[in-house]
Amino acid sequence: MSELEQKHLLIVYHSQSGRNERLAYAAYSAAIAAEPNVDVRLRRAAETGTRDVVWSDGLLLFFPENFGAIAGGMKDFLDRTFYPVLERNLIRPYAVFICAGNDGGNALSQFNRIAKGYLWRSVSEPIVVTGRPDEVVFQQARDLSTAFSTGLEMGVF
Numbered sequence: 001m002s003e004l005e006q007k008h009l010l011i012v013y014h015s016q017s018g019r020n021e022r023l024a025y026a027a028y029s030a031a032i033a034a035e036p037n038v039d040v041r042l043r044r045a046a047e048t049g050t051r052d053v054v055w056s057d058g059l060l061l062f063f064p065e066n067f068g069a070i071a072g073g074m075k076d077f078l079d080r081t082f083y084p085v086l087e088r089n090l091i092r093p094y095a096v097f098i099c100a101g102n103d104g105g106n107a108l109s110q111f112n113r114i115a116k117g118y119l120w121r122s123v124s125e126p127i128v129v130t131g132r133p134d135e136v137v138f139q140q141a142r143d144l145s146t147a148f149s150t151g152l153e154m155g156v157f
């Protein structure tokens with residue numbers, strides 16, 4: 001398969017105390033195992049920019065809710081890339097996973113509004129979990145990324 005045909009999945013995360021980071025790593029490993037032909041890139045939101053979005057065929061985002069809002073690191077990524085993404089018409093499928101403390105609902109509704117502005121299309125129901133992730137939650141992250149990478153490989157999105 002040529003580099004041009006190969007699909008690219010970008011996993012972006014922000015995490016302060018490690019929960020969303022560990023979930024993103026689990027998603028990364030699962031996506032690679034599921035679809036060796038899909039190139040998967042895992043990036044901390046602070047180190048992710050428009051070039052990564054250009055490279056991607058789909059985005060999977062992990063982040064917490066802080067102060068009833070999208071955590072700052074993820075918001076910064078969205079702030080930095082919004083106009084460059086619109087200018088380049090980078091319409092992408094996405095999925096979102098929020099591991100919050102006891103809510104997460106406000107972060108999700110903020111994110112949904114922002115994603116509409118990007119013209120991005122959701123490929124699955126958003127997942128919002130609270131507290132320290134257990135094995136069930138890790139499996140949700142793996143299942144989500146597996147389904148995403150398989151969908152990309154099959155050209156579903």
Ligand SMILES: Cc1cc2nc3c(=O)[nH]c(=O)nc-3n(C[C@H](O)[C@H](O)[C@H](O)COP(=O)(O)O)c2cc1C
Binds near residue numbers: 069104
């Ligand atoms: C400054 C701060 C504000 C927070 N505010 C919220 C909040 O508004 N709602 C919520 O559900 N959790 C809140 N939390 C808890 C985090 O969302 C939660 O611990 C999350 O799982 C941390 O993810 P991380 O380990 O990937 O950083 C807050 C945590 C911090 C540090």
